[in-house]
Amino acid sequence: MNAWLVAMLAIVRREAARFVHQRSRFLAALVRPLVWLVVFAAGFRAALGMSIIPPYETYITYEVYIIPGLCGMIQLFNGMQSSLSLVYDQEMGSMRLLLTSPLPRWWLLLSKLLAGVAVSVLQVYVFLAVAAGFGIVLPGWGYVLVLPALLLSGLMLGALGLLISSTIRQLENFAGVMNFVIFPMFFLSTALYPLWKMAESSTLLRDICAANPFTHAVELIRFALYQRLNGWALLWVALAFAVFFGLALLGYDPAHGMSRRRKGG
Amino acid sequence: MTALDVSDLRYSYGPKRALDGVSFALRPGFTALLGPNGAGKSTLFALLTRLFVTREGHITVAGHDMAREPRAALSKIGVVFQQPTLDLDMSVMRNMRYFAALHGISGRESGNRAEAALAQLGMAERAGEKARSLNGGHRRRMEIARALIHRPEVLLLDEPTVGLDFESRQAIVAHVHGLAAAGLTVLWATHLVDEIAEGDDVVVLHRGRVLAHAPAAELRGDRPLAEVFIEMTGQTRMAGEGQG
Numbered sequence: 001m002n003a004w005l006v007a008m009l010a011i012v013r014r015e016a017a018r019f020v021h022q023r024s025r026f027l028a029a030l031v032r033p034l035v036w037l038v039v040f041a042a043g044f045r046a047a048l049g050m051s052i053i054p055p056y057e058t059y060i061t062y063e064v065y066i067i068p069g070l071c072g073m074i075q076l077f078n079g080m081q082s083s084l085s086l087v088y089d090q091e092m093g094s095m096r097l098l099l100t101s102p103l104p105r106w107w108l109l110l111s112k113l114l115a116g117v118a119v120s121v122l123q124v125y126v127f128l129a130v131a132a133g134f135g136i137v138l139p140g141w142g143y144v145l146v147l148p149a150l151l152l153s154g155l156m157l158g159a160l161g162l163l164i165s166s167t168i169r170q171l172e173n174f175a176g177v178m179n180f181v182i183f184p185m186f187f188l189s190t191a192l193y194p195l196w197k198m199a200e201s202s203t204l205l206r207d208i209c210a211a212n213p214f215t216h217a218v219e220l221i222r223f224a225l226y227q228r229l230n231g232w233a234l235l236w237v238a239l240a241f242a243v244f245f246g247l248a249l250l251g252y253d254p255a256h257g258m259s260r261r262r263k264g265g
Numbered sequence: 266m267t268a269l270d271v272s273d274l275r276y277s278y279g280p281k282r283a284l285d286g287v288s289f290a291l292r293p294g295f296t297a298l299l300g301p302n303g304a305g306k307s308t309l310f311a312l313l314t315r316l317f318v319t320r321e322g323h324i325t326v327a328g329h330d331m332a333r334e335p336r337a338a339l340s341k342i343g344v345v346f347q348q349p350t351l352d353l354d355m356s357v358m359r360n361m362r363y364f365a366a367l368h369g370i371s372g373r374e375s376g377n378r379a380e381a382a383l384a385q386l387g388m389a390e391r392a393g394e395k396a397r398s399l400n401g402g403h404r405r406r407m408e409i410a411r412a413l414i415h416r417p418e419v420l421l422l423d424e425p426t427v428g429l430d431f432e433s434r435q436a437i438v439a440h441v442h443g444l445a446a447a448g449l450t451v452l453w454a455t456h457l458v459d460e461i462a463e464g465d466d467v468v469v470l471h472r473g474r475v476l477a478h479a480p481a482a483e484l485r486g487d488r489p490l491a492e493v494f495i496e497m498t499g500q501t502r503m504a505g506e507g508q509g
Contacts, residue, residue, distance in 0.1 A: 002369075003368070003369020003370075004369070006366045006369050006370070006371040007366050007367050007368075007369060009366070010362075010363050010366030010367065010371075011366075011367075014352070014355075014363055017354075017355070018352075018354070021354055093346055093348040093349065093350040094350045094351075094352065096314070096316060096346055096348075096350060097346075097350045097364065097367070098367065099315075099316060100314045100315070100316070100339060100342070100344055101339070101367040101368060102335075102336040102337070102339040102340035102368060102369075103336070103367070103369065104336070108367075254315055254316060254317050254318040255318045
C-alpha cells in the first residue's frame, strides 16, 4: 500500500480507538444536542413562530428547524475537542512524533483532520437516529445526501480547531476558546433562529450571522437533509475551510510558526 | 560520507542566541553530546528533527540536506525525545506499528520490523503489554526500539535517561552502546559524564558553542572526565550526579 495512505489510515484508526476508549466523551457529545432538542426546543416552540422558508415546503415545528443546527453544534464541539487534544498532544510530545514523520506535514495534519471528521459524522448519525426515535423523521434520502455536507462542514470546523491549536500553547487557555469561539459562532448563526428572525431585532446581527461560516455549514447541512444543494453555502464553507487550513499549515510550519516562540533547553 | 554533518548552525530565540555556529561531523558509533542544562542541546535536537528550521547553517543526514530534502533526511533519522511520547492506552506492539505507519510501513513488514526492533532492546516478550503497565526504563526502551523501526542511519537521543533509576539507566546506556557498536551513528545528549564510555566520541556544547570534539579518552587525558567537563563549562555542580 502507498505510504501516504498507510499513515493516514493509522492516524484515523488511532483517533477512532481513542474515541472508543472515551465512552463518556461520546455520551457527552450526544447528550448536549439532545438536551437542546428536548428541553430548549420545547420551550421555544411556543415563543417562536416559523414561517415557510427554503428548504422547507410546509410549516415546520421548531424541533425540526433546529435539527441541522444541532448537527452543526456536534461538529463544532468535536472540532474544538480535536483542537484540545492537539494542544494536549503538543504538551505531551506525541505531536512531535507525528511531525518528525518523513511524510509532508500538510498530509499528516489533513489526516488528523479527517480522523476527527469521521468521529463527528458518526456522532451526528447517532444523534439523528435518536431524534428519529423522538419522532423527528427527515426525508429518507436526506440521511444519505447529508453525508458529503457533513464531511465538508466537519473539515471546515476541524480546520478551525487546528488553527486555534496552532496559536494556543497551553491547555489552560482553552476556556477562552469556549467563550470566544464556540458560543459566538453558535449563537450568531442560523442554528437556532432563521436569518429573517435575526433581522427583526437588528440588521447588524443579521449581517454578522450571514458572514459567520458556521451559518453556512448549518445551511449546507439543512439543505442537504432536504435533498437540495445550497450552492452559496457550499462555496462559503469550502472557502472557509481553505482559509482555516491554510493558516493552520502556516502555524505548524517550522519556518513561520509558533515553534519560533518556543523556548528550548 | 558521514551520517550526520552539521555546519555553522545558528539559532536564536528573539535576542537570545541558543546556538552560535555549531559544527561537527559524526562517524558511526557512539557520540555523546555533553553539555550542562541550557547549553542548547534541545534546540539542536529540534533543528535536527526539523521541528525548528533555521536559515543559518546546514544539516546533512546520510547525504541529504535537511533544508532541501527534508523528507529524505527525516527518513534517515530515528529520534527519542526527552519527553516520553507514547500512547499509554495502546499495547507496545500497537505503539510500534503506529509509528511504522507514520513512516509508510504496513502489514507483515511492519510486524516483522517491530518484533525485530523490540528484540534488539530485549523487549520482545513485552509486545502485548499496555504501555501504561511498563516501568519507566521499559517505556524508554520501547521508545528506542520504535525509533529504529524504519532502519535509520542516525539515532538521536535527547537525555533519554532523565528520571530513571540507576539500574534502568545502565541497561539503556548499555543497549545503545551495543547499537552503536553494530554500526549505527548515535548522538546521545546528556549532562551526565558517567554515561560516556572510554571509546566514545564526545562533543562538548556550552552556551550554544562546541568547546571540544574528541574521543573521551583523549579529552580527559589522565583526569576524570567529570573534572575536565566542569573545568570547561565552569559548572560548579558535580556533573556525575543524577539530578536533571
